[in-house]
Amino acid sequence: MKKKILAGMIAAIMVFSLVGCQSEEKKEETETKKEETKVEGTVTLAAAASLEYAFTEKLIPEFEKEYPDVKVEGVYDSSGKLQQQIEAGLGADIFFSAAEKQMNELNDEGMIDSDTILNMLENKIVLITPSVSDKTFASFEDIKNAGTVALGDTASVPVGQYSQEALTSLGLWEEVSAKASFGTNVTEVLNWVAEASADCGIVYATDAATTDKVKVVAEAPEGSLKSPVLYPAAITKDAPNPEAAKAFYDFITSDEASEVFESYGFSDYRDVK
């Protein structure tokens, strides 16, 4: 008896949900016809973790207001992990990397529409400490005085690679890496410092700006990095939704978007080259 009632309930739920789907589909159809826009569907954005706030708070809502039939789904992680996910078939339309290495590797594998690769942004790396710190740090080189240091993993996180490059050119790498905890993404590094687990750490200027629990001591000295920290954006070769991807790409490389990025601490790199 109980089983019958249960079966009846399940059947009823299924019927209702089917009816629900149909009416929704119809609604969507009529709406699209009214506006006569071809650009619709979902755009999957694979972006470096440091771009997350600019996208989720400003750019994606603004874009979706302009294109109401497009939904942008963001995947935010370290560029190395995003590269792996794209190789594994994430189905991303747009890749916005925090370093040229990952973009170039994907491009070499034929997974990127080469013509669309644009070095959009620059980001600086900075030494941070907890906002209330018991030790005093005055310059970037004072990193050697720390008991523990939070760094990005040099093998997988771009900010880790830049930190290594800067510290190596300053002759501090051996000393600092011996007492470093290596985060697998930059947010982890930031939180270790924000929680004062580490005395100091190296992150992007943009990450440091996201929390008042850390303060910036200094930028990496001029010349300690051979090349600037660049953020290339591109459309993938097998973008599942090419039209919407193109619209979104044009939007995020526009002057309007550039202003938003600058408000999050990035510098526009389009003019520089």
Next chain:
Amino acid sequence: MDFSPVWISLKTTACASAVTFVLGILAAWAVMFIKGRRLKAVVDGILTIPLVLPPTVAGFFLLYLFGARRPIGSFVEDVFGFRIAFSWFATVLAAVIVSFPLMYRSAKAGFEQIDQNMIEEAKMMGLGKWGILWKILFPCTFPSILSGMILSTTRGLGEYGATAMLAGNIPGKTRTLPLAVYSEVAAGNMDRAWIYVAVILGVAFIAVWIMNMTAKADREIKM
């Protein structure tokens, strides 16, 4: 090849298992003597909850209490001059918290199967609480306790989330096997990750084997 994660994990797991073993049995035994049913349910729930929480949530609470700027963390640092966060001790702490419920529940399940009449009789014959634990509960429930110990040990060995949050990822100090696997995979070094994975697989295999052997021995005793 860096083998330090293997040694760090073995050290962490050994210490965490010993602590969990003692605490889990004592907790199960203490909960048995709680009279009020409601209080018993609440205490039981609190002691079990790390088992059903995602490890990152367990890590969140650990960080909230033991972080360098948090109540217990700053107290310990002020009084003993020792910072828990980013220390090897933090790996043990994380492993104990997430593996404790497995030991506790296994021991408790074992204790509950024991005939209450036997315990009542023992009480009448003048056996105290400790006597009941050592002379009756412990020997009669050895298979449950052993399986709890193996489950909690392997859970502690596999701890990742809470460890990364409180202990960090310091090679040679707090980088345990799961963190090493994660870091190597993130870096695309699948070959190196394999070596760490092989060690974990080996331990897991031995653990399952021991558990099956004791279950078999237990059945034979009961027959």
